[in-house]
Amino acid sequence: MSTADTVVHIVDDEETVRNSLAFLLSTAGFAVRVHESATQFLALAGEITNGCLITDLRMPDMDGVELLRRLRASDAMLPAIVITGHGDVHMAVEAMKNGAIDFIEKPFSEAVLIESITRAASRAAERVQSQAAMDAVRQRVASLSERERQVLAGVVAGHPNKTIALELGISPRTVEVYRAGLMGKMQARSLPDLVRMVMDVRIDPV
Missing domain, CATH: 1.10.10.10 (Winged helix-like DNA-binding domain superfamily/Winged helix DNA-binding domain)
Structure with missing residues (x-):
């Protein structure tokens, strides 16, 4: 399982931000899905087997920290990156305490974002490989x-x-x-x- 098989899920309430991020990551070779709210994403998070998440911290329906908390509580956590404004570093640290692997401050360069997403995608792919290996062991024990x-x-x-x-x-x-x-x-x-x-x-x- 390679990073090319990993879907990057973008959660942001601003359509222009979603579209620009999706275009950038698609151009860089990533498979991308966009979600206009944290609530919308949570509804399908449990079905995602190989994905990573990039989410804004401040959203009207549910902030990024709460999104991560709920993902962890439902055992649907993904390798996640949060995008934060200049005054939101404290929230970003809280997000990392709740499972985010990185945070990126606005404004950010394309290179910084791509590097961070590449790490997240690699971690997602490793997790899928690890899960497949554990499933194989369980099958052997069952035999x-x-x-x-x-x-x-x-x-x-x-x-x-x-x-x-x-x-x-x-x-x-x-x-x-x-x-x-x-x-x-x-x-x-x-x-x-x-x-x-x-x-x-x-x-x-x-």
């Missing part, structure tokens, strides 16, 4: 047999083969066989790799 999942739970808990064998009522050699099999199914290169996979997706194998 394990019940006994393999029991052995995996013991391994993740840090138990030696003898302890796992005693708990499951099987021999240590059988535990080794199951462990070798689940290592292959999980596509783990090593025991630490296996444990890290399961810990990263925060699932209970059993």
Whole structure:
């Protein structure tokens, strides 16, 4: 997944600003969608799988800080950049506390905006790749047999083969066989790799 696949969502109540930003970013090679209000954007934010956000701070229906708060509360946060006027730096800092990765003061140069959006798009693409990797791990765990999942739970808990064998009522050699099999199914290169996979997706194998 590359930054070229990332859609930049522009939220601003001023049509001239939306259009000028959209033209600039489109010319720079970004896919762009514009939204005339924070409320309009929130209505579809949960459906966005690979996007980043550029939003004005001061808008009549909902300011940029509140928009970010609601995105976080609904688990729909995107890599976000806020555009701020000269007197709004305090608000911009609040926006960063609520998840924005950058803020840009008006007036800004095209180069500064493009650089910031490129970073946001890269972060969005990385997040999609990370989510895909976690989904793949969950699918691998789901493919394990019940006994393999029991052995995996013991391994993740840090138990030696003898302890796992005693708990499951099987021999240590059988535990080794199951462990070798689940290592292959999980596509783990090593025991630490296996444990890290399961810990990263925060699932209970059993």
